[in-house]
Amino acid sequence: MRYARPRSIEDAVGLLAAEEGRASILAGGSDLLVRMKGGFIEPDLIVDIKAIEDLREIRETAEGFRIGAAVPCAIMRETPALKKAWPGVVEAANLIGSKQVQGRCTIAGNLCNASPAADSVPAMVAAGARAMIAGPSGTRTIAVEDLPAGPGRTSLGKGEIVTAILLDKRPPRSGDAYLRFIPRTEMDIAVVSSGVNLTLDEKGVVTSARVALGAAAPTVLLVKEAAGAIVGTRLEEAALQALAENCSAACRPIDDKRGTIAFRKKVAGVMARRAAMIAYDRARVK
Amino acid sequence: MMSGIAVSTTINGDEVEFLCQAEETLLEVLRDRLGMTGAKEGCGTGDCGACSVIVDDRLVCSCLVLGAEAEGRRIDTIEGMADGDKLHPLQQKFIEHAALQCGICTPGFLMAAKDLLAKNPDPTEEEIRFGLAGNLCRCTGYDKIVRAVQDAASVMKGA
């Protein structure tokens, strides 16, 4: 096994593209090292991207935020402007693992690990986040929901690497939130989760919304009907009920050691409903 | 020809050099190459916190860091927590409050508590509990651990 620590994106792409064996990207390592320990993966080459300066920064521009692929989730939490604009994305990122893990893990890594239960992904999808990708044929930008292709698989080509996550500038009166169901109070993988992002008008009526569900299907679900159920409302009881029902109906979960189909369907609706209410309160304050 | 990655790093303020394989974790390097057995392997997958160390002021699980990543970093382990024979207030309070029974989780907890108080010197009970949620203890039920951290926090604020 070999270890490389390139100092530029071009060098990283070059190493990944040229590797004949299996190459794995190392950012936080909280997925890669676990899979290595379990004997699920034995890379021939580990490419550590943390020496690439460009990937370690959070930049705020007129268009919004650019979060480098090597930025640990804890740094996101410690960036006041980001936390203020996107509290849902930041709280989701800081639910991954534990304090120890949050000091290392990255949302780009969380996205590319493509677990159906990843914590940051439903929040990113609800936020309309986009992923910047660099590869042998140049760069491209896609919606984050187009990156995971199935459990453990991404749509990335050989030699491609996510270099940053983009979050747009917030219109006024916007708020997002992420909630997950876990049996303990920390440390667990989400049994089912929901990210909700919405914008209100001056009267407190929802003008746009995105509702995402995690751990409810092989990849994160963007539930248009659920969003539609709350647009034009002030989240009255009937709207919330419709939101929850649409979410439950959209789920395609499995029975596994963490939860049953019936449980996930029911609780998906509960999580979406509660996340919507938090997002709404956050939007009103702004 | 020798294989292995040469690493230069700083551990508890001392300059340290070692050789390791690409797949070796920092935990394995500390325990098996450097003889520093204070950090423990409870699970090897980041679920128990017994291997916690601080790297460049970040609390991490050393089982989830490669040895090679230590290059140029500053690492703090339990072995460097006391100042010679003078215990850190957290260490003293853990003993006074009986915050340890078998003690295997204690080095990890002390590292986590030290990091917690460095970032939040006046935590509530809830903040302590959530801040230490990455460290498993099977013996104490956490009650006396939380009390020890509360007591240490007030001592450290006063000092």
Place this chain on the structure above:
Amino acid sequence: MGFDPSFSSRQFKSVGTRPLRPDGIDKVTGRARYGADFNMPGQLVGRVLRSPHAHARIKSIDTSKAEALKGVKAVITAADLPDMTAGDAALHSILENCMARTKAFYDGHAVAAVAAVDARTAREALKLIEVDYEVLPHVTDVDEAMKPDAPLLHENVFTEGVDPRPSKPSNVAKRSQYGHGDVQAGFREADIVIERSYKTEQTHQGYIEPHACVASVNADGTGDLWVCTQGHFVYRDQCARLLGMDISKLRVTSSEIGGGFGGKTHVWAEPVALALSRKAGRPVKLVMSREEVFRASGPTSATSIDVKIGARKDGTITAASATLRYTCGPWYGMWAELGAMTAFACYGLASVQTVGYEVLVNRPKTAAYRAPSAPMAAFAVESAVDELAGKLGMDPVEFRIRNAAREGTRSSYGPVYGPIGIGPTLEAVREHPHMQVPLGKNQGRGMACGFWFNFGGQTCTDINIGVDGTVTLAVGTIDVGGSRASLSLVVAEELGIPYSQVKAVVADTGTLGYNDMTDGSRGTFSSSMAAISAARNAIEIMRHRAAAMWDIPADDVVWEDGQARAKGENHGNLPALSLKEIAAAAPNTGGPIAGHSELVADGAGVSFATHICDVEVDPETGSTRVVRYTVVQDAGKAVHPTYVEGQYQGGAAQGIGWALNEEYIYGKDGRLQNPGFLDYRIPVCSDLPMIGTQILEIPNPNHPYGVRGVGETSIVPPLAAIANAVSNAAGVRMTHIPMSPPRILAALEAEQAG
């Protein structure tokens, strides 16, 4: 002059205080050495190959490619561990569990092992071992395994304890029965009868330290074993017998132990490490991974329990019965029987009957876990008792007080009780401020009782008095929670000297007589008894030395407050001689001064507890949070109250995890799906509140200080305390442990629908 263990009331000077523990500094600085913290020069890395099948015949194992790999120094299979158990079935099952012989009996069962120069080579070597398995049908569920058409684990197991003996083999190894009176008549007398069935899933002790050892066997038949264990003498004897070594030639040194709770009273991989070392001619370090700990070291039983209790309108229980089916893993163990013994132990009953079935299944070999078998039985009984009290319109605490066992009660498992703590703990709970705290929305309060016996067992201690007057106490019980401090307090008390002058060490097997393991809450109870006996022997010697120094008869010398005093008119003016002075003169008065004790600590008292628990249940998700928790338990005499509190809190926390989230999850293929701390969910710091404790002291009449063992009882009540609290919070009766959110939500939905 024999040792009299009976209780005598006294004013304590050292016992009951809270000094700092002597091993604390090493543990907070990382200097303390646990099982995996030790290394021997030239050591090899040992790794074990494990069956991926729940049940399979091993047709052949080809280790040749592994042996040929560069850096591999030894490969072993069962062929390298010939059967020397001479008909001892229990030892044979230990041997077979360490290394499969003809069949693999569970996912994770060891089938071969290697010793190599490094971890990478050892991993590669395992991949090169070729095992030809014939996969067989498996059974993991306790009730399924009892059915007549269930896959059979052994052809030669015929249920014991059944008359006539069955002619067909089965998976039921033994039936046991306890009780007295006439339950049929008792049920007829009852105004209300509750009959319920309960299930509990398998859990693991969950110690944070995986099993680890370093083994070194020499060509002359001597050997050394460094290991984390609760019983190094037991390990020595078992390993020596399995390897055909003389017991006296194998020295076992116990490391500090990172948790055991019963799971390290049993060898798992140590004979394998010794066999590898013997074959390789070098030391071998063998450390289990967390996954191996779950797959291949002892969990508890999974259980299926039926309970029937009847009572009159006035709240008197007229009859109680239970049938308890417990899993043993692939070989017999005494598990259901302990459940049958403890199930109704809290109550004074005219008629009671319990029947236990030991059931064999394709799961790892069941091992003891803190009050083994009692928590599950208590869950069932205390849930039924709670329901019965509710149906009678009686307060749950009052109902239990009415029916509680007391001194003179014939217990449900046979013996008559001496003075016991169940009544006092119930009364203390009734008065406890916890019961007055107002409850919030979706919250409910529950309480439950628990019982555990304490074991005595073989115990040896040595006291050696240094020439400077400081005292070394060598004990053979492993320190799992601060017993070195407690035992130092006992010796300080008995000798009449300050605690700081006493240092307790855990001796290795070469330097002390045989000690049974640290379990059964016997650590402080038995070792303190032996320490007191050894101290009294040392005092005898010191009285004689003082007499010699004064040249007066020894009968005229008494020992008080750490000094020898000459009594009587003739010698009244002699100044007292302190222990320090007598010790300084020892080289001239007869040599080193020591006190020994080798005894079987008998008369261990029983320990009762009552717990109160408040929970909050989220009605939309079934999520349950413990809001408040109180343990009230009888310690007899708390030698070191802080450590007694720690035992109460630790046991309660384990019980809470067991009640709410912990379980072994098997797939249809019989493979364990959650062998890690991510999905085997023990409580984290944010899951629990502060755990209140109240120590009661009803002296054990069979211990000089009244000490009872305390380490185990506190894991017994939580399962039912939480189930009863959930019932009051959410209005649903949970009969399946753990009460995970999906189970509670399903129960809530069924309740609403029905």
